Amino acid sequence: MKGVIFRCLEELVIETKGMDLWEQLLEQHCPTDRVYISAQSYPDEELVALATSVSKALNLNMPETLKAFGTYLFSFLAKKHTSIVKEFHSFEQLILSIDKVIHSEVQKLYDEPNLPMIDATVVDSETIKLIYNSPRQLCFCAEGLIYGCAQHFNESVDIQQTTCSHHGDSMCTFIIKHG
Amino acid sequence: MQNYYKAYMREKQARDELEELLEEKTSKLYALNVELEKKIELLERQQVAVVQSEKMATLGTLSAGVAHEINNPLAYLTCNIDTLAVYSKDINEFLSLTSNYIDEKVSRDEFFERFHKLQQATDIAELIEDLSDISEDCKEGCDRISLIVKNLLDFAKPKADSSIEFEASEIITHATQLLENKLKLLQLDIDCEKNLLLKGSKPNLTQVLINTLVNAAQSCAEARNADSSFRGHIQISAFKSDKMVVIKIKDNGTGLEEADANRVFDPFYTTKPLGEGTGMGLAVVYGIISNHLGTVSISNNPDSGVTLSLELPLAF
Numbered sequence: 067m068k069g070v071i072f073r074c075l076e077e078l079v080i081e082t083k084g085m086d087l088w089e090q091l092l093e094q095h096c097p098t099d100r101v102y103i104s105a106q107s108y109p110d111e112e113l114v115a116l117a118t119s120v121s122k123a124l125n126l127n128m129p130e131t132l133k134a135f136g137t138y139l140f141s142f143l144a145k146k147h148t149s150i151v152k153e154f155h156s157f158e159q160l161i162l163s164i165d166k167v168i169h170s171e172v173q174k175l176y177d178e179p180n181l182p183m184i185d186a187t188v189v190d191s192e193t194i195k196l197i198y199n200s201p202r203q204l205c206f207c208a209e210g211l212i213y214g215c216a217q218h219f220n221e222s223v224d225i226q227q228t229t230c231s232h233h234g235d236s237m238c239t240f241i242i243k244h245g
Numbered sequence: 246m247q248n249y250y251k252a253y254m255r256e257k258q259a260r261d262e263l264e265e266l267l268e269e270k271t272s273k274l275y276a277l278n279v280e281l282e283k284k285i286e287l288l289e290r291q292q293v294a295v296v297q298s299e300k301m302a303t304l305g306t307l308s309a310g311v312a313h314e315i316n317n318p319l320a321y322l323t324c325n326i327d328t329l330a331v332y333s334k335d336i337n338e339f340l341s342l343t344s345n346y347i348d349e350k351v352s353r354d355e356f357f358e359r360f361h362k363l364q365q366a367t368d369i370a371e372l373i374e375d376l377s378d379i380s381e382d383c384k385e386g387c388d389r390i391s392l393i394v395k396n397l398l399d400f401a402k403p404k405a406d407s408s409i410e411f412e413a414s415e416i417i418t419h420a421t422q423l424l425e426n427k428l429k430l431l432q433l434d435i436d437c438e439k440n441l442l443l444k445g446s447k448p449n450l451t452q453v454l455i456n457t458l459v460n461a462a463q464s465c466a467e468a469r470n471a472d473s474s475f476r477g478h479i480q481i482s483a484f485k486s487d488k489m490v491v492i493k494i495k496d497n498g499t500g501l502e503e504a505d506a507n508r509v510f511d512p513f514y515t516t517k518p519l520g521e522g523t524g525m526g527l528a529v530v531y532g533i534i535s536n537h538l539g540t541v542s543i544s545n546n547p548d549s550g551v552t553l554s555l556e557l558p559l560a561f
Contacts, residue, residue, distance in 0.1 A: 146261075174271070174275040175268055
């Protein structure tokens with residue numbers, strides 16, 4: 067997993083629970099003197115261990131934690147890459163461009179980013195069907211990112227997950243009602 | 246604690262700024278890389294165009310010889326067709342007389358009388374034998390023309406799927422067939438091992454041999470111009486060496502000046518008089534061989550002439 071994701075988690079934990087907790091988490095789950103750098107890759111297990119401990123500290127279950135993290139991650143990334151986000155004028159336009167525009171921009175910046183496969187299609191003017199497929203199975207985080215995106219565009223969304231890889235489906239499907 | 250937090254925030258700010266700088270540089274590098282890839286693609290396209298135009302130039306060089314090669318069978322084809330036209334008149338007369346006799350339009354006596362007259366004018370046994378010879382000759386002439394045209398087309402027309410496996414002997418045969426007219430005054434010896442598999446563009450590697458053989462033939466022609474008793478000799482040998490196929494083309498022509506030996510693979514460098522040769526022959530050879538991950542070298546022989554050595558990876 068790319069360091070930018072760890073950096074976002076670091077910022078979220080320090081902002082909400084303080085530096086002490088972050089230091090404890092680093093000591094508990096990471097090699098000594100670990101410093102995260104956005105462009106660098108780090109083991110996925112490290113993120114899972116950190117997120118698990120964060121969910122305990124926040125008294126949330128893992129899906130809720132990942133959802134909250136995804137929401138925060140969107141604003142974190144939007145703040146870092148304002149020029150990319152500025153290209154989009156609506157929630158729908160951005161969601162439909164994840165695979166073709168956003169992921170291609172990520173590929174320009176990071177070496178081997180191992181991006182998930184995202185396929186978003188318009189069902190009707192208020193509904194988008196989004197398919198998420200990744201061996202990392204971070205669909206809850208993806209859901210959080212969608213919430214974060216809706217917040218960014220001041221839209222209210224209702225997300226129903228109709229299939230999920232955690233329940234034996236081959237991929238995760240989200241039906242997003244927005245407006 | 247407050248101070249530690251401030252220190253952390255400053256360090257974080259530094260990380261953010263450095264990362265922003267890194268991303269900016271990475272983006273620029275990416276854009277430059279895309280630009281570079283486009284230029285490489287353009288260069289590759291131009292390389293293909295140079296090879297193709299060199300092929301056309303070679304075709305120009307070959308045209309007189311090829312025309313002569315086509316003209317020979319064409320001459321006896323024309324002659325045979327003229328003979329067939331005469332025979333066709335004779336056969337028509339025999340057939341028409343026989344048909345009239347079968348239809349009882351002529352009597353038996355009249356039929357035999359006219360048949361004997363025709364027989365006196367035309368020897369049937371000779372006609373039958375001649376017809377068979379003529380048809381064989383025509384077939385052979387058409388086959389020769391068809392082979393020349395096929396060789397020309399194989400050489401000149403770029404194929405879509407140009408990377409194939411083939412034996413080294415195939416391109417040697419192909420090149421020497423196309424140059425048959427240019428090489429006929431020379432002694433040509435070919436010694437090619439069997440099962441020397443190459444992988445790549447067959448027309449382009451044929452082009453390599455044609456360019457090399459044209460140079461060798463011209464070098465021998467120059468030597469003959471200087472000494473009428475000179476007998477030109479070209480030896481082509483192909484053999485396996487480790488995991489490479491080595492093809493050597495050795496001639497006993499005029500050889501190279503030391504200064505030219507270092508420059509013969511330079512584009513537009515020619516030792517031929519102004520207006521003769523494109524100066525791209527060996528540059529194209531170098532380009533094609535490099536594209537096939539091979540090497541090419543040229544050196545003067547101890548006695549006379551040069552040896553051009555090609556080394557190409559053996560296909561497994």
